[in-house]
Amino acid sequence: MHDRDCADLLAEVLPTLGLRVEGYRRVRAIVRKRLGRRLNELRLPDRAAYRAYLDEHPDEWAVLAGLCLIPVSRFYRDTDVFEHIAQDVLPRLARDAVAQGAEQVRVLSAGCASGEEAYSIAIAWRLGAAAPLAPPRLETIGVDASPTMISRARLGCYPRGSFKELPHDWATAALVNGDDGGLCIRTEIREGVRFVQGDLRTELPEGPFDLILCRNSAFTYFDLATQRVFLERLCDSLRVFGVLVIGHKEELPGKPERLVPVDARRRIFERCS
Numbered sequence: 001m002h003d004r005d006c007a008d009l010l011a012e013v014l015p016t017l018g019l020r021v022e023g024y025r026r027v028r029a030i031v032r033k034r035l036g037r038r039l040n041e042l043r044l045p046d047r048a049a050y051r052a053y054l055d056e057h058p059d060e061w062a063v064l065a066g067l068c069l070i071p072v073s074r075f076y077r078d079t080d081v082f083e084h085i086a087q088d089v090l091p092r093l094a095r096d097a098v099a100q101g102a103e104q105v106r107v108l109s110a111g112c113a114s115g116e117e118a119y120s121i122a123i124a125w126r127l128g129a130a131a132p133l134a135p136p137r138l139e140t141i142g143v144d145a146s147p148t149m150i151s152r153a154r155l156g157c158y159p160r161g162s163f164k165e166l167p168h169d170w171a172t173a174a175l176v177n178g179d180d181g182g183l184c185i186r187t188e189i190r191e192g193v194r195f196v197q198g199d200l201r202t203e204l205p206e207g208p209f210d211l212i213l214c215r216n217s218a219f220t221y222f223d224l225a226t227q228r229v230f231l232e233r234l235c236d237s238l239r240v241f242g243v244l245v246i247g248h249k250e251e252l253p254g255k256p257e258r259l260v261p262v263d264a265r266r267r268i269f270e271r272c273s
């Protein structure tokens with residue numbers, strides 16, 4: 001499929017999926033390749049034939065939604081943001097938990113891909129500035145719509161390149177050699193980390209969470225109406241004074257009343273009411 005055909009098809013179908021065209025500008029090639037393969041599987045000649053197929057086969061919309069999931073992630077993605085989370089946010093949450101007598105700090109990675117973000121938090125918690133205060137213990141839940149991503153997250157093994165932004169000494173302490181030349185997360189780090197397959201638009205794990213990371217996912221790909229509804233539900237799941245981190249190139253829709261920016265450059269917000 002040519003890029004122009006892919007762009008035209010996405011412009012037609014994304015609104016029906018609650019997604020927006022702008023989110024796909026830089027990653028359209030990924031979707032274009034997948035669509036090309038799907039058309040081959042269905043033996044359809046072109047975009048128009050696929051559009052007609054969608055009209056005749058309503059189940060195909062779910063397949064198309066799966067083709068539009070962009071799984072790109074890596075450990076410690078956006079180093080500056082992660083250093084801040086490791087050095088300031090997690091220690092603060094640990095201190096709050098100790099002061100309140102809470103047994104655990106709860107973290108949600110919403111749109112977790114293969115678990116890179118959730119495990120990065122677990123590594124930073126165990127090996128970073130929050131460690132001396134433990135307990136409390138950390139519970140981290142990763143949610144993703146893609147069953148393939150969730151299976152990979154549960155496996156916890158990755159190509160070496162996924163770790164290039166992770167501080168070297170942490171990588172040494174947190175990883176073991178895998179079977180195929182890759183690296184796997186040590187068992188101790190995996191404790192308290194779990195993964196759930198689900199659509200963020202319809203279900204979220206039960207809160208409240210102390211920290212929610214929703215980066216490079218909902219606020220890139222969902223359309224604005226869907227983002228607004230989703231953000232309200234995300235706020236419901238965040239405890240008061242809990243922290244929300246979105247992608248460093250993302251914006252929240254409108255001016256959410258319950259959130260204040262505590263670090264606008266890094267896109268870090270706190271729930272104020």
Ligand SMILES: C[S@@+](CC[C@H](N)C(=O)[O-])C[C@H]1O[C@@H](n2cnc3c(N)ncnc32)[C@H](O)[C@@H]1O
Pocket residue numbers: 069070071072073074077110111112113114116117143144145146149198199200201214215216217218221
């Ligand atoms: C680009 S990755 C970002 C991963 C990670 N948050 C990061 O910043 O590195 C976006 C992830 O969001 C997931 N995703 C997109 N829409 C979703 C939805 N409606 N429900 C759950 N997960 C979704 C995709 O499957 C993908 O794994």
